[in-house]
Amino acid sequence: MSSSASAAEQQEARLRHDATLVIDKAVSLTLGGDSLLIVDDRPHRKSARGCCGLCKSKAQTKTTHAISLYNILDAEVRPSSLVITYAQPSTKDDVSVATLHYPISEKEKPTVEAWMSNLLDLAYGTAQRRKRLKILINPFGGKGNAANLYQKYAAPVFAAGRCQVDVQSTEYRGHAIQIAEQLDIDAYDAIICCSGDGLPYEVFNGLGKRSNGREALAKVAVALLPCGSGNGMTWNCLGTGSNSIAALAIVKGLRTPLDLVSVTQQNTRTLSFLSQSFGIVAESDLGTDNIRWMGAQRFTYGFLVRLLQRTIWPCDLAIKVEMDDKKVIKEHYAAFKAREEDLLVDQNRLEAAKQSPALPELQYGTVQDDLPQDWEVVPGETMGNFYAGNMAIMSKDTNFFPASLPNDGLMDIVTIDGTVSRITSVKMMTEIESGGFFDMDDVKMRKASAYRLVPHQKEGYISVDGEQVPFEAFQCEIHQGLGTVLSKSGRVYEADGPR
Numbered sequence: 001m002s003s004s005a006s007a008a009e010q011q012e013a014r015l016r017h018d019a020t021l022v023i024d025k026a027v028s029l030t031l032g033g034d035s036l037l038i039v040d041d042r043p044h045r046k047s048a049r050g051c052c053g054l055c056k057s058k059a060q061t062k063t064t065h066a067i068s069l070y071n072i073l074d075a076e077v078r079p080s081s082l083v084i085t086y087a088q089p090s091t092k093d094d095v096s097v098a099t100l101h102y103p104i105s106e107k108e109k110p111t112v113e114a115w116m117s118n119l120l121d122l123a124y125g126t127a128q129r130r131k132r133l134k135i136l137i138n139p140f141g142g143k144g145n146a147a148n149l150y151q152k153y154a155a156p157v158f159a160a161g162r163c164q165v166d167v168q169s170t171e172y173r174g175h176a177i178q179i180a181e182q183l184d185i186d187a188y189d190a191i192i193c194c195s196g197d198g199l200p201y202e203v204f205n206g207l208g209k210r211s212n213g214r215e216a217l218a219k220v221a222v223a224l225l226p227c228g229s230g231n232g233m234t235w236n237c238l239g240t241g242s243n244s245i246a247a248l249a250i251v252k253g254l255r256t257p258l259d260l261v262s263v264t265q266q267n268t269r270t271l272s273f274l275s276q277s278f279g280i281v282a283e284s285d286l287g288t289d290n291i292r293w294m295g296a297q298r299f300t301y302g303f304l305v306r307l308l309q310r311t312i313w314p315c316d317l318a319i320k321v322e323m324d325d326k327k328v329i330k331e332h333y334a335a336f337k338a339r340e341e342d343l344l345v346d347q348n349r350l351e352a353a354k355q356s357p358a359l360p361e362l363q364y365g366t367v368q369d370d371l372p373q374d375w376e377v378v379p380g381e382t383m384g385n386f387y388a389g390n391m392a393i394m395s396k397d398t399n400f401f402p403a404s405l406p407n408d409g410l411m412d413i414v415t416i417d418g419t420v421s422r423i424t425s426v427k428m429m430t431e432i433e434s435g436g437f438f439d440m441d442d443v444k445m446r447k448a449s450a451y452r453l454v455p456h457q458k459e460g461y462i463s464v465d466g467e468q469v470p471f472e473a474f475q476c477e478i479h480q481g482l483g484t485v486l487s488k489s490g491r492v493y494e495a496d497g498p499r
């Protein structure tokens, strides 16, 4: 029997036995499949009325409401009451912490305690409770208000979920590398970056720089509170751009192995968790600093300008292709999505990382070595867009790599010829949002385990996780499940898969 089957059976058992708690003969709290159902028969419900905000103001005979178990943050039996804390939707894009108090007698306590324990088991499932979080705040991330966003939206949710927090601001570029490199990895369960994707990039690299890099990357999970402009990591793993909803998703987050990509350039080796781009995407992102005032629109504007100029970026490209048929890629995605949660995967990975704690060797050498014979040489004379993704969504509504999976050990590579018509190029942009991009004839999709790209020109842009790297030859290879993130599903990204 798999561990997930037994988890499902345990959940069923919890629901079968003592699912309903009746307090003071007037309030019933029932554990449903995915919600807590509250029926309150008390004529005067001062305490409940003041707290949950869901009850009507007039004294009346009965109110009923349901709270999603996912939103339950904590429950506690105090000397004379049961207190349930949860995240309550406050606006379309936010949750805020709310509390319910129910007076209980000494006699009721053992029953209440047993019920409460079931409530918390159902509310957290296999997610670790009371996580110990290292919070890193980039004071210059996005609009420069990461500290305020954290204090206002995330800190109350973490406190209500009884997370232990240790907050530190980054003081200079690269500071997060150093912090992660020196972190006591036994003292924290996760590093939470309040920033854009730049800080997680540094954190993965800092963890990877340690002599026990593999162990550190397997042990400490990384998550992003969306305080930058793109926030790709949050959209993929937590499915939101909202700080409070992301904080809830972190409290409830499942440890998820994440593939990481080694990027070699000359003598350097760095780790990439999100993407590498060359051509139009890299330039639209990195070559538009002069129009930063435009905010997120800057990327779209830069993209359109280059599209209309029909610029090409010639290069030599060789790929270790694993799949290049869109139908096969779709089947691969569907099979992964249908898999059951298996906690043993994470446990075995941690054990293996402890046994051999150093970062894995490069299987294909570096960009300076001879090109492996079996890599497919792809014509790059008229390259328009080379984009390799390790996550699906690059920023809000930009599901560029719908078939991307957190730990299938493959990167998704899109190549588009620079000579396609302007009309097709513009259509590609709109099809990304509507989900038709993947199937377009001019969009070549591959799943690969490694590649090498050598630019022909002298100047240009290469972006790794949104950060600019030298414009010179680079080689990438993927390491299955080397890193760890906190995610909602534990298996797939919060993106629509290929249709």
Ligand SMILES: Nc1ncnc2c1ncn2[C@@H]1O[C@H](COP(=O)(O)OP(=O)(O)OP(=O)(O)O)[C@@H](O)[C@H]1O
Binding pocket: 138, 139, 140, 141, 142, 143, 170, 171, 172, 173, 174, 175, 194, 195, 196, 197, 198, 199, 202, 227, 228, 229, 230, 231, 466
């Ligand atoms: N105190 C600091 N002073 C200057 N730079 C910093 C400081 N702290 C962090 N940084 C740097 O800021 C860079 C960008 O970080 P981040 O991704 O958080 O923000 P962003 O670029 O505004 O967001 P996005 O990537 O979404 O556009 C990182 O490379 C990081 O090294």
